[in-house]
Amino acid sequence: MGDLELLLPGEAAALVRGLRSFPLREMGSGGWNQQHENLEKLNMQAILDATASQGEPIQELLVTHGKIPTLVEELIAVEMWKQKVFPVLCRLEDFKPQNTFPIYMVIHHEASIINLLETVFFHKEVCESAEDAVLDLIDYCHRKLTLLVARSSRGGPPEEEECQSSTPMQLEHHVAPQELQKQAELMEFEIASKALSVLRYITDCVDSLSLSTLNRMLSTHNLPCLLVELLEHNPWSRREGGKLQQFEGGHWQTVAPSEQQKLSKLDGQVWIALYNLLLSHEARARYCLTSFAKGQLLKLQAFLTDTLVDQLPNLAGLQGFLAQLALTETQPPKKDLVLEQIPEIWERLERENRGKWQAIAKYQLRHVFSPSEQDLRLQARRWAETYRLDVLEAIAPERPRCAYCSAEASKRCSRCQNEWYCCRECQVKHWEKHGKACVLAAQGDRAK
Secondary structure (H helix, E strand, O other): OOOOOOOOHHHHHHHHHOOOOOOHHHOOOHHHHHHHHHHHHHHHHHHHHHHHOOOOHHHHHHHHOOOHHHHHHHHHHHHHHHHHHHHHHHHOOOOOOOOOHHHHHHHHHHHHHHHHHHHHOOOHHHHHHOOOHHHHHHHHHHHHHHHHHHHHHHOOOOOHHHHOOOOHHHOOOOOOHHHHHHHHHHHHHHHHHHHHHHHHHHHOOHHHOOHHHHHHHHHHOOHHHHHHHHHHHOOOEEEEOOEEEEEEOOEEEEOOHHHOOOOOHHHHHHHHHHHHHHHOHHHHHHOOOOHHHHHHHHHHHHOOOHHHHHHOOOHHHHHHHHHHHOOOOOOOOOOOOOOOOOOOHHHHHHHHHOOOHHHHHHHHHHHOOOOOHHHHHHHHHHHHHHOOHHHHHHHOOOOOEOOOOOOEOOEEOOOOOOOEEOOHHHHHHHHHHHHHHHHHHHHHHHOO
């Protein structure tokens, strides 16, 4: 592994072997929390390995032990929990938790898993090891990107201070249910950007995917047309005060005028996915170019500027494809009878839990999300051990930001060492909000 190690090779192997799927009812339980911490450690170690470019043992371990399908099932399970159980939980009359830290960890779980999958799916053998679960993962990515398009149509992206992702150690002592729901919604924006990257990596393997998988991508979901919509709406760019901003690394960054023609990472992922789906021999043989599809795809010609092609030279091939498409007769929708596999994880989980959402919420409120003060201190100590500051600084994409005003920060809270500030004034102003969480974290450290 790299010079900075969070896990020794033997520890990483043990954590990977222990990964398993949890029923929705057990989310937030002791065993689930332990696995969530383990996933965070694997996540951070995978990023360290990728950054160091010295082999990527986490990815190899996940493939060797056949755990990619397990991660996909856990991802979809927490997605379902957030959609089906969390809203019911927030509406319960006796939902008045003294501390929302345990609930936030469940909400954050989806972001943790998709981040790990984004890191490891760069390698084609990971996609192959997903086996039938790749169908479920494609459906998941399609759901996220569809919601992203719909959101941008309704009025745009979240504000910077709202969409920045936090570690559970940065969560305040108590957050109102409405604020928790808002945080969960805002987290969806970054989750969707990770899902886009995962989908692009799946398209890298398009020539080796099964017929069922290709049919799911091209016919059931018509991903090429969805990707065109993403380019049209461009949800990761916005104008703020007359300045262009792009969503990178978990928050909005102002783009200098000299950099505005530079291709963003997320735009690049869309273009590469389109190239893979439209120019691959296998995909072209399966994709039905109806009049609707032709009309949508020809919109790409307006985006394919010389500046863009200079940055992604392979797109010259896409330009040629579109020029030929403009002269091609469209095809009627195919009505072939195709026997194919279908995704089963979402449907199975929904079938197992249908009619039980309120019972699950009540059980979790009583037995999972009402921990004692002692349990909270213990959890705070374990999170402090998981989120080692040297590791967080090594994987951070840039300098930390002030917890009060979001400016670049160089000063850290001396008591809990978790929050950053740009100046003493901002720290004082933020204390009313940060104080209880700070005391809890400091008590956790003293209990070690």
